[in-house]
Amino acid sequence: MIAILSAVIPVALIVLVGFVAGKTLQLDISTLSRLSLYVLFPALVADSLYRTTLSAENAVGIFLGFTLTYLLMCLLAWVLAKRMGLSTPVQKSLVATSAFPNTGNMGLPVALFALGEAGLERAVVYMIASSIVIFSTAPAFLKGGGFWSGVLFTLKLPLMWAMIAGLGLRWSGVQLPFKLDESLHLVAQATISVALLLLGMQIANSRLELKLYEGAASLLRLVGGAVAGYLVAKLLGLTELDLQVVVLQSAMPSAVSAFLMVNEFGGDAACTARVVVVSTLLAFVTLPVVLWAISIVG
Template identity: 50%
Template sequence: MEALLNTVVPVAFIVLTGYLVGKRIDFDLQTLSKLSIYVLVPVLIFDAMLRAKLTGASVLGITAGFFLASLGLYLLALGLSRWLRFEQGTAKAMIASATFPNSGNMGLSLTFFALGQPGLDRAIVFFIASSVLMFGLGPAFLRGGGFLQSLWFTLKLPLFWALA
């Protein structure tokens, strides 16, 4: 019962607060997205990396498994979008939704509730890997352009400096 109170109540409070504030204040979503990508996510990842207690082999195994599964989903979505002859925008949306999971936010709290601290430590590694993929490669993929232009754009994101 204590684990329930320690995980569900704070998440419910945050969701309720966000709902109430969203009803009263008209936010600029572009600014919030930039704040998230450039400040909030790097800080969350930095803090999570400091707290997790896993062996290097566990971290590498979870990370490798995540990236192999993501590669498989990417190839499947790419193949389906070509087979179904989707327009470029529709294909990008399908590939992005299949490849970039939303594994943070409530996922981490629910993992802690269901699996305790050992599960949370592993979920944090998964979250970090998905953040590298989503916030590191995702903007470059969705933005388009040449490889060097995309690489430069990706390297300017503070996520990588937080990981370093």
């Protein structure tokens, strides 16, 4: 239990600091979000892939783990939305909040504190998989813009080019001159703390409203995602640490990107925002249970 709390409490405290900062300081959250998306996360991806000791087999297994979990959650949310007779915008929102886990701001720090550097390496691969799959399929689903428009959108993201650069440096064995690798690593180290502070600020500036839908949708993401991730990991025959990372990342709350994409391409934006906030808060209750569970079944 102490080990589990040691993985969750540091995350919660940094988020709390961000929450207080968001309530007391006049900060430009959109600028910090863009800094994270276009600078810090790409630096973390490139640095992690450059330094990783993860084998191609493990990486492929984790990539497939996310893809199958994502498809399963999309299908489950869509069927439930249809059965419940929800409006079309809310149906889209339920799919988005159910299938888009917060693998960055929340997933990476928890993986680091719970599973160490080896867990973080795998969590980065999971995050890359989520970026590729979600950004290449979600716009087409929400807006109907087609698969290739989603692919083109994905290719514009710095994360994709950071992934290519990191893999290229890793596979080529090139050593960066003038200690540029240390500079990259220094920037990458800022990602986790800034992401958690930003998450707290976003909660501080969001409206909290807990109704039946918000609670049910949040549990579908948190509990349903964890169960789906475990079933997929077992189906793929993933090794212990890979399984733990897939389950843990699949148990993350709804991503802020779910709100951003629904707001941009179609769906109920207000409803999505509420689920993102509620699921994030509930995650501090469900994640210790998930960490305990994967320590047993892993």
